[in-house]
Amino acid sequence: MRTTGTAVLAEGLAKRYGAERALDGFDLAVRRGTVQGLLGPNGAGKTTAVRILATLLRLDGGRAVVAGHDVAREPHAVRKRIGLAGQYAAVDEILTGRQNLEMFGRLFHLDGRRARARADELLERFGLSDAAGMQVKAYSGGMRRRLDLASSVLLAPEVLFLDEPTTGLDPRSRNEVWETVRDLVAGGTTVLLTTQYLDEADQLADRIAVIDHGRTVAEDTPDGLKHGIGGDRVQVVLRDAAELPRAAGIVARVAADGAAPDTDVAERRVGAPVTDGVAALTAVARALQDAGLDVADIGLRRPTLDEVFLRLTGHRTEAAADATAPARRTETAA
Amino acid sequence: MSAPTGAPALAPAPERRLYWAFADCWTIVRRDLTHLVKQPVNIAWQLGFPIVSVLLFVYVFGSAMDVGGEGSYRDYAMPGMFAMTMAFGFMNTAMLVAVEKDRGVTDRFRSMPMARSAVVSGRGVADVCGAALDLAVLAAIAVVVGWRSDGGVLATLAAFALLLHLRFALIWVGVLLGLLVPNQEAAGGLFALAFPFGMISSVFTPPSMMPDWLGAIAMWNPVSSTANAVRELFGRPGTLGDSWIEQHALLMAVVWPLALTAVFLPLAVRRFQRLSR
Ligand SMILES: Nc1ncnc2c1ncn2[C@@H]1O[C@H](COP(=O)(O)OP(=O)(O)OP(=O)(O)O)[C@@H](O)[C@H]1O
Ligand SMILES: [Mg+2]
Numbered sequence: 001m002r003t004t005g006t007a008v009l010a011e012g013l014a015k016r017y018g019a020e021r022a023l024d025g026f027d028l029a030v031r032r033g034t035v036q037g038l039l040g041p042n043g044a045g046k047t048t049a050v051r052i053l054a055t056l057l058r059l060d061g062g063r064a065v066v067a068g069h070d071v072a073r074e075p076h077a078v079r080k081r082i083g084l085a086g087q088y089a090a091v092d093e094i095l096t097g098r099q100n101l102e103m104f105g106r107l108f109h110l111d112g113r114r115a116r117a118r119a120d121e122l123l124e125r126f127g128l129s130d131a132a133g134m135q136v137k138a139y140s141g142g143m144r145r146r147l148d149l150a151s152s153v154l155l156a157p158e159v160l161f162l163d164e165p166t167t168g169l170d171p172r173s174r175n176e177v178w179e180t181v182r183d184l185v186a187g188g189t190t191v192l193l194t195t196q197y198l199d200e201a202d203q204l205a206d207r208i209a210v211i212d213h214g215r216t217v218a219e220d221t222p223d224g225l226k227h228g229i230g231g232d233r234v235q236v237v238l239r240d241a242a243e244l245p246r247a248a249g250i251v252a253r254v255a256a257d258g259a260a261p262d263t264d265v266a267e268r269r270v271g272a273p274v275t276d277g278v279a280a281l282t283a284v285a286r287a288l289q290d291a292g293l294d295v296a297d298i299g300l301r302r303p304t305l306d307e308v309f310l311r312l313t314g315h316r317t318e319a320a321a322d323a324t325a326p327a328r329r330t331e332t333a334a
Numbered sequence: 335m336s337a338p339t340g341a342p343a344l345a346p347a348p349e350r351r352l353y354w355a356f357a358d359c360w361t362i363v364r365r366d367l368t369h370l371v372k373q374p375v376n377i378a379w380q381l382g383f384p385i386v387s388v389l390l391f392v393y394v395f396g397s398a399m400d401v402g403g404e405g406s407y408r409d410y411a412m413p414g415m416f417a418m419t420m421a422f423g424f425m426n427t428a429m430l431v432a433v434e435k436d437r438g439v440t441d442r443f444r445s446m447p448m449a450r451s452a453v454v455s456g457r458g459v460a461d462v463c464g465a466a467l468d469l470a471v472l473a474a475i476a477v478v479v480g481w482r483s484d485g486g487v488l489a490t491l492a493a494f495a496l497l498l499h500l501r502f503a504l505i506w507v508g509v510l511l512g513l514l515v516p517n518q519e520a521a522g523g524l525f526a527l528a529f530p531f532g533m534i535s536s537v538f539t540p541p542s543m544m545p546d547w548l549g550a551i552a553m554w555n556p557v558s559s560t561a562n563a564v565r566e567l568f569g570r571p572g573t574l575g576d577s578w579i580e581q582h583a584l585l586m587a588v589v590w591p592l593a594l595t596a597v598f599l600p601l602a603v604r605r606f607q608r609l610s611r
Contacts, residue, residue, distance in 0.1 A: 054445045058610045079447040090438035094369045106361045107448040109354065135372075151442070 007032040007067060007159050007190035008053060014061030015048050015214075022048040024214035026062070030192055030207075035185055037205030038194040039305075041313055045214040046194040050163050053192065054084045067158040083152030083160040087167055089144040090151075093137040097128050097147050100136060104151045122150040126180060142173025149180055153189070160184060162193045166200060178204060198305035208305075212313040225308045231256070234280050235271035236288065237297040244270055250287045254280040268296070355449040362456025363463070370464055380426060381471055384419045388412065391538055392479060401540055401572055409570045412481045413493070414537035417561035419468055420501040421532040425524050427461050427508025432521035435513065444609065454606055458505045465501040469494055484569030493567035496587045500560045503591030506598035513605045536561050542575045553579050556590035563587035
């Protein structure tokens with residue numbers, strides 16, 4: 001097993017649909033044995049990128065190399081080394097779980113005996129042994145997803161593409177899928193994962209690429225991205241809004257690069273980005289006490305990926321927008 | 335594991351490619367036959383319409399229908415119903431193709447190192463098998479309501495072969511339409527296309543009894559040629575007009591499907607390849 005080297009390389013990928021530029025100079029390099037998250041608002045081009053890398057779509061420009069083979073010139077060689085699971089479990093509803101895996105095994109050109117053995121092995125590994133003889137239409141969403149994943153790793157692919165692997169799943173099923181992905185990665189598979197859920201990227205991805213309007217706007221580790229938009233913030237909540245200006249003065253003394261503190265009167269809150277989080281926090285706490293201000297809460301906050309996403313793309317993620325705007329949703333529903 | 339870039343392309347040797355084209359096709363066919371076996375109720379649904387129409391036409395309207403010639407209306411309508419069932423078959427193909435495209439199964443196949451032709455050829459072979467089963471069931475029902483072929487064994491077999499020939503040609507129409515429709519719900523709407531295609535023909539009434547313009551369309555409908563040819567082979571040609579197309583039903587029942595295949599097979603294949611656009 002190789003853990004160094006590049007498993008997926010995309011250079012200046014371009015894809016047009018009529019006048020629409022779905023991909024417009026998309027770059028990405030994924031190291032072998034890692035999980036790369038691909039985040040972006042709706043229509044950013046995530047699915048398009050995955051479909052090009054998985055040889056389903058022809059590219060209009062640029063170059064892509066997957067598992068050592070050029071997707072445009074050697075698609076067959078690429079297909080032998082990849083697995084793909086899209087947003088909908090692409091398994092056969094009428095067949096049983098075992099029949100599905102055997103069929104896909106035959107289509108991956110395993111002989112009958114090996115296809116059966118591999119099916120049994122995967123059913124066991126994905127916790128589907130008990131349901132192996134059941135028609136897939138009786139499976140739960142999570143079971144379907146796991147069968148879908150099992151089908152996509154029949155040949156132990158070097159690179160696995162997952163396009164929104166947990167969309168529409170309940171939290172328990174999502175956890176099951178996450179566990180499965182971690183197992184696969186522990187076994188040496190490189191995973192490229194698109195998702196709408198930032199916590200999913202946070203949980204699974206070693207690195208995250210943020211894509212917007214068909215190009216990569218940022219690429220880093222989850223922590224790196226969070227630091228990139230200002231790192232830690234000291235945040236103070238007062239009991240009396242009238243004291244906010246004095247508190248702001250104190251916070252300003254520790255703010256990174258002389259950044260101006262943000263004040264939120266309604267929340268009686270003042271905060272600022274800082275470089276050395278713990279030192280800044282202690283300094284502010286002491287100064288506030290010395291000044292005799294009545295503090296309701298004080299803390300050090302790391303930006304969430306949601307904030308990173310908002311800052312980089314100017315959009316909220318679906319999940320965050322849903323969570324923070326229930327009122328707006330009822331409005332549109334009414 | 336893999337060689338770095340610059341290694342020779344791993345396209346399999348031509349004879350291996352041919353082998354896998356057949357092997358993969360067979361794997362897909364086996365899956366579709368499993369579907370057929372596991373969902374016998376689907377056959378009932380599929381055959382419901384032809385069965386109900388034949389019962390209606392034979393028992394309800396039959397006495398009022400005089401299509402000329404010596405045979406009874408039943409002898410006229412039965413071959414028509416066989417041909418109509420084959421004609422409607424392209425909807426099943428289109429529906430199955432649309433469902434697989436919708437659910438991502440087609441994409442999964444396309445991302446695998448299998449023979450791509452098998453996705454289409456497997457569909458074709460499985461659908462012809464399904465159509466043969468449809469015909470067997472319909473023929474059994476026809477026999478129950480008193481229909482017989484007077485044409486001898488060979489002619490009767492030839493008649494069924496011509497019916498399957500038409501069905502085979504329409505597979506490519508089905509694949510093309512299944513790939514063209516935006517989703518499986520839209521595929522259901524194809525009935526609006528299938529209905530006139532099956533009905534404006536000599537299936538239930540001779541075109542000579544229709545208004546001139548409609549009769550001309552009906553006469554030249556490939557379904558009519560197959561229906562008329564099958565009537566001839568069953569030994570009960572019924573009354574035929576003296577137009578060229580009606581006088582050459584046997585020939586045209588061979589030629590029409592070949593022509594349809596020649597046009598629609600390349601279109602369907604091209605459409606399939608365009609999935610990567
Ligand atoms: N087949 C197509 N025909 C025309 N336009 C398309 C097609 N597929 C994608 N697009 C357009 O290309 C852009 C990128 O789409 P893509 O599906 O890659 O986005 P995405 O990041 O996966 O979005 P989502 O989060 O909604 O899945 C969108 O503007 C979309 O409308
Ligand atoms: Mg998408």
